[in-house]
Amino acid sequence: AQKITQTQPGMFVQEKEAVTLDCTYDTSDQSYGLFWYKQPSSGEMIFLIYQGSYDEQNATEGRYSLNFQKARKSANLVISASQLGDSAMYFCAMRRGGWLTFGEGTQLTVNP
């Protein structure tokens, strides 16, 4: 069975600073995908970034980057230059075939 662990229930960051949200995963598969989603207070799920298990480069999308350390089974999300609009719940997820497993989420608060 695959499992995603997000050990930070809540994180606080000052506006314009960088923040890292932790995610570790457990799988015995060689082929899998890792995702990060954002859920603002309005409730919708917003896709942020994706990393395939065979991708050698860390994924980046604008201010978001994924620090992928395969041997340590970690896929941390780095948000650079935090903005007030980044305040939200963030979920890490892992896909194996049609199954998608989510972590419990990290509530990020950006302070002005």
Added chain:
Amino acid sequence: EAQVTQNPRYLITVTGKKLTVTCSQNMNHEYMSWYRQDPGLGLRQIYYSMNVEVTDKGDVPEGYKVSRKEKRNFPLILESPSPNQTSLYFCASSPQVLSYEQYFGPGTRLTVT
């Protein structure tokens, strides 16, 4: 506009009264999936479908049924709802099972009393 729609958005019902939550996408996606979201548990996959007439169980399928008779629709059926199925439900779709883009519907908040 490309989108995933769910109906109803809010529903309060009583134990045992059969209900269906509809999900429809207009992007010709092959893969569709249902999740439930509960506080402290994140999202958990209920069922998914890789194409018409192809469905499989996720992590929490008990008490739910699905069908995929048409590519665009993937309804979630609760034959005999119970209070522990009170939750926020999301439908999602993606072009194929291995696509990294996944489009989520707006969510359906279900309360079973």
